[in-house]
Amino acid sequence: MRLSGNGVVVTREAFLEWLSRGKTFVTEVVARRFRLPFPAVPTPKTILLPQREALYRFFWAKRTWNVHPLPPEGTPVLLLAAPCEVKAVTDVLDAVFLGNAPQDPHYATRRKNLFLGALGCTFFEATCFCTRVGGHPLSREGADFFALPLSSGVYFEGEGLSGRPLASSEKEELEALVADLGKTAPPPFPEKTPEYLYEAFGRDIWEDIAWGCLNCGACTFLCPTCFCFDLALEGRLRGAMIRTWDSCMFPKFTLHASSHNPRSHPMQRVRQRILHKFSYHPLRKGVFGCVGCGRCVALCPVNWDIREAVERVVSCAL
Amino acid sequence: MNSPWEPKIVAFLCHWCSYAGADLAGVSRIQYPPNIRVVRVPCSGSVDPLYILKALREGADGVLVSGCHPGDCHYLSGNYFARRKFLVLHELLVFLGLRDRVHFSWVSASEGQRFADVVKAVTEAVRSLGPNPLREGESTCDAP
Amino acid sequence: MTLRDTARKLLEENKVQGVLGYRKGSLPFRTRPYLFRDPCEVEELIFTPFCGLNLARYLLCLPRGIERVAIVAKGCDGRACVALVRENRLRRENLLILGVPCPGMVDTRKLAEWEDLQEHEVSFRGEEIVIRGVAYPLGSFLDASCRRCRYRSPLVYDILIEDSEVPSLPQEDTLRELRSLPEEKRWEFFRKELSRCIRCYACRNACPMCYCKECFAESHKPSFLHPSPTLRDNFVFHLGRAMHLAGRCIECGACERACPLGIPIATMFLAVADTVREYFAFEAGVDVAAPAPFVTYREDDPNAFIR
Numbered sequence: 001m002r003l004s005g006n007g008v009v010v011t012r013e014a015f016l017e018w019l020s021r022g023k024t025f026v027t028e029v030v031a032r033r034f035r036l037p038f039p040a041v042p043t044p045k046t047i048l049l050p051q052r053e054a055l056y057r058f059f060w061a062k063r064t065w066n067v068h069p070l071p072p073e074g075t076p077v078l079l080l081a082a083p084c085e086v087k088a089v090t091d092v093l094d095a096v097f098l099g100n101a102p103q104d105p106h107y108a109t110r111r112k113n114l115f116l117g118a119l120g121c122t123f124f125e126a127t128c129f130c131t132r133v134g135g136h137p138l139s140r141e142g143a144d145f146f147a148l149p150l151s152s153g154v155y156f157e158g159e160g161l162s163g164r165p166l167a168s169s170e171k172e173e174l175e176a177l178v179a180d181l182g183k184t185a186p187p188p189f190p191e192k193t194p195e196y197l198y199e200a201f202g203r204d205i206w207e208d209i210a211w212g213c214l215n216c217g218a219c220t221f222l223c224p225t226c227f228c229f230d231l232a233l234e235g236r237l238r239g240a241m242i243r244t245w246d247s248c249m250f251p252k253f254t255l256h257a258s259s260h261n262p263r264s265h266p267m268q269r270v271r272q273r274i275l276h277k278f279s280y281h282p283l284r285k286g287v288f289g290c291v292g293c294g295r296c297v298a299l300c301p302v303n304w305d306i307r308e309a310v311e312r313v314v315s316c317a318l
Numbered sequence: 319m320n321s322p323w324e325p326k327i328v329a330f331l332c333h334w335c336s337y338a339g340a341d342l343a344g345v346s347r348i349q350y351p352p353n354i355r356v357v358r359v360p361c362s363g364s365v366d367p368l369y370i371l372k373a374l375r376e377g378a379d380g381v382l383v384s385g386c387h388p389g390d391c392h393y394l395s396g397n398y399f400a401r402r403k404f405l406v407l408h409e410l411l412v413f414l415g416l417r418d419r420v421h422f423s424w425v426s427a428s429e430g431q432r433f434a435d436v437v438k439a440v441t442e443a444v445r446s447l448g449p450n451p452l453r454e455g456e457s458t459c460d461a462p
Numbered sequence: 463m464t465l466r467d468t469a470r471k472l473l474e475e476n477k478v479q480g481v482l483g484y485r486k487g488s489l490p491f492r493t494r495p496y497l498f499r500d501p502c503e504v505e506e507l508i509f510t511p512f513c514g515l516n517l518a519r520y521l522l523c524l525p526r527g528i529e530r531v532a533i534v535a536k537g538c539d540g541r542a543c544v545a546l547v548r549e550n551r552l553r554r555e556n557l558l559i560l561g562v563p564c565p566g567m568v569d570t571r572k573l574a575e576w577e578d579l580q581e582h583e584v585s586f587r588g589e590e591i592v593i594r595g596v597a598y599p600l601g602s603f604l605d606a607s608c609r610r611c612r613y614r615s616p617l618v619y620d621i622l623i624e625d626s627e628v629p630s631l632p633q634e635d636t637l638r639e640l641r642s643l644p645e646e647k648r649w650e651f652f653r654k655e656l657s658r659c660i661r662c663y664a665c666r667n668a669c670p671m672c673y674c675k676e677c678f679a680e681s682h683k684p685s686f687l688h689p690s691p692t693l694r695d696n697f698v699f700h701l702g703r704a705m706h707l708a709g710r711c712i713e714c715g716a717c718e719r720a721c722p723l724g725i726p727i728a729t730m731f732l733a734v735a736d737t738v739r740e741y742f743a744f745e746a747g748v749d750v751a752a753p754a755p756f757v758t759y760r761e762d763d764p765n766a767f768i769r
Contacts (some may be wrong), residue, residue, distance in 0.1 A: 049692065050691035051660065051691060052691065052692065126489055126490070127489065207525060210519075211497065211525065212494060212495050212496070212721070214664065214667035214668055215667060216518075216662050216663045216664035216666070216667040216668070216720070217661075217662040217664075218662040218664045218720075218722045220662075221660050221662045222662075222722060229484055230576060230689050232688060232689050232690075234688050234690075242688065242689075242690055244688075244689045244690040244691075245691070247662070250663075250680070251676075251680070254682050257475050266523070297488065297489065298489070299722040299723075300496050300718035301515070301667075301668050301719065301722075302495055302515060302668075303487035303489065303492040303493065303494040304494070305487075307488075307489040308488060326558060337521055345566075357480050367697075367701075367705040368678060368686050368702050368705070369701070371686070371697070371698045371705075372686050372698065372700050374694075374697070375687060375694045375695065375697065377684075388761065388765070389761075395759065398759035398761070398763070399756065399757075399759055400741065401763050401768070402759055402763060403705070403708075404735055404753065404767075404768070405737070405741060405763070405767060406705065406708045406734060406738065407648055407701075407705060408767050409733070409734075409737040410701065410704055410705070410730065410733065410734055410737070412582070413640075413641070413648070413700075413702075413733045414648065414652045415645040415646065415647070415648035415649030415651075415652060415728070416648075416649060416650060418646060421769065422767065422768040422769065423768060423769035424768060425672065425768070426601075432476070437769050439769070440769075441597075442683045449560055451649065451653065451693070452694040452697055
């Protein structure tokens with residue numbers, strides 16, 4: 001358990017009042033579980049990497065192109081998210097957009113302005129599998145503060161809010177919750193999963209695994225860790241360069257200017273998605289590129305289950 | 319300098335009839351509102367519904383598609399096929415609540431005055447609707 | 463003979479090399495498409511009111527080695543098969559349509575109201591659905607496209623599984639309410655829904671009639687819309703797709719079921735199908751021989767909307 005146990009307990013009213021002091025959002029997962037009077041966004045990605053963003057404006061005048069980069073902007077925002085969604089930001093999005101020089105200025109500005117809080121989960125949904133990929137429903141890691149509703153108030157760890165220490169009954173409640181979650185937690189994927197998947201690239205099993213997937217972009221767009229984007233101009237003599245989400249599931253994702261497409265077949269794209277999240281990203285950065293939030297499983301139109309796909313390939317290798 | 323809003327209407331005119339009709343209106347010095355921007359096409363049947371949607375997407379407040387009268391198509395049956403396609407598009411736009419943005423007409427090469435009348439009527443219809451409703455719209459992708 | 467026995471026999475006798483059907487999913491009330499190739503796998507073939515996915519969508523991407531395939535076909539899936547044959551995408555003789563009468567498919571979103579609902583807590587009894595012991599009229603739980611379905615049983619089939627237990631609910635005019643709204647309210651409704659769309663293309667990819675190798679939405683030269691999901695681009699995508707499906711949409715509602723955001727996208731395509739039915743007396747996937755509505759014309763076609 002990653003909670004220090006050194007937090008404080010505040011009343012629900014005090015917690016809500018503290019949250020209401022600035023511009024506050026919750027993610028849809030949090031909104032679904034708790035009645036909170038704040039607008040909901042699908043994932044932290046919606047704030048940090050909006051689906052449509054203008055990077056520079058251009059216009060033709062005086063016989064030349066005039067290009068004006070748009071300054072990065074961000075207003076201070078508080079976002080209350082589930083621990084898996086926080087992990088998506090710290091383990092994947094930050095690594096990609098801030099991990100190498102030059103940092104993405106638009107992402108960096110928004111990230112600096114984001115006060116990110118984790119609201120602990122008290123149970124696993126049928127689609128949850130954060131513990132399979134190194135996460136935990138009570139994880140505080142990466143978050144600016146942590147909160148967990150108890151029967152008698154809200155447990156809080158972090159700066160900015162003071163309260164009373166935990167009563168012994170509350171300590172017991174926390175311990176019982178931790179034990180309960182421990183019993184129901186989905187077990188982690190086998191240790192060498194990234195290596196097994198990497199070695200399984202050329203196997204025949206992928207045709208079978210990929211069949212059924214519609215190759216739409218629902219999973220990638222709803223995924224809190226997916227970050228691929230497309231750059232496309234809008235306008236002709238006057239317009240802007242727009243950054244927009246792209247999906248590795250789309251057929252033109254890897255279409256080269258020469259018209260060669262290394263992933264023209266749907267199977268290749270499905271395989272790539274699994275390998276990117278469960279093999280390439282962990283091999284390079286040490287953490288899975290998936291946080292086990294389960295959205296893709298819940299919302300896939302054909303119930304294509306990425307957990308089963310990984311299990312099948314790994315069991316093939318073992 | 320802020321001039322009052324004037325509707326911009328893209329007009330797809332078939333070369334053999336409607337475009338010639340518009341030309342006749344011109345040489346006859348018949349006045350009609352200057353809000354239309356003409357795109358000459360070979361036949362009303364060659365007008366893909368996607369052109370009409372693209373015009374609306376680019377900010378046109380209204381669209382006019384005009385061809386030869388049924389039976390008079392230079393390519394014999396192009397306008398008959400067009401009529402079926404346009405009926406479906408028209409009904410779909412009405413269903414969406416966007417009646418009167420997209421108009422259709424049959425204007426022959428000798429109907430200069432009639433072309434002017436059609437343009438007048440279409441311009442007034444679009445003007446009363448106001449600017450293109452697609453221009454401003456909330457987008458899921460705007461950062462909150 | 464039951465569906466499973468029929469399917470098993472077809473595979474055992476090698477009448478077909480695969481049976482396209484449904485299998486239990488990994489979550490309550492979810493099913494998934496599956497190509498059964500081995501007779502012993504057929505144990506897992508199911509057909510329940512949670513099988514809304516249109517299987518005909520997979521007929522054009524079967525794996526190698528399948529010469530003849532059987533497809534478990536509801537009324538709408540059967541229409542898709544006929545429509546694809548008519549468009550020369552499939553050979554009729556390579557297809558075995560295994561018709562099943564359809565009770566209508568349940569809109570699983572309506573079940574979200576019951577917290578933590580499990581499959582064994584839901585049962586069907588004639589024209590009622592029983593949830594945790596309480597009975598409700600089945601009609602109110604069906605998908606919108608199922609409530610207005612005209613062809614619950616496939617018209618064209620090779621084998622039809624008899625099932626007298628399947629209720630035949632009356633047809634509803636599910637678009638009546640929308641049509642009765644004043645124009646501004648209708649546009650408000652569509653403006654809001656079209657603005658919500660994130661252009662994931664789940665609707666298009668779930669549709670059996672959308673099989674273009676390059677969709678107009680992904681065309682760069684010419685470009686009809688920008689990749690970003692603004693209202694104006696979503697408008698072009700959905701209306702463009704509606705026009706491409708005019709006279710081809712088989713009214714199955716797979717698009718609406720696929721949408722991860724629950725946008726009632728089928729309303730548009732169903733309205734277009736109604737227009738084609740009303741003015742051109744044509745329904746897709748009903749008669750293999752009927753000429754497509756947009757490659758023919760009549761001199762007395764409706765003209766009143768043209769100046």
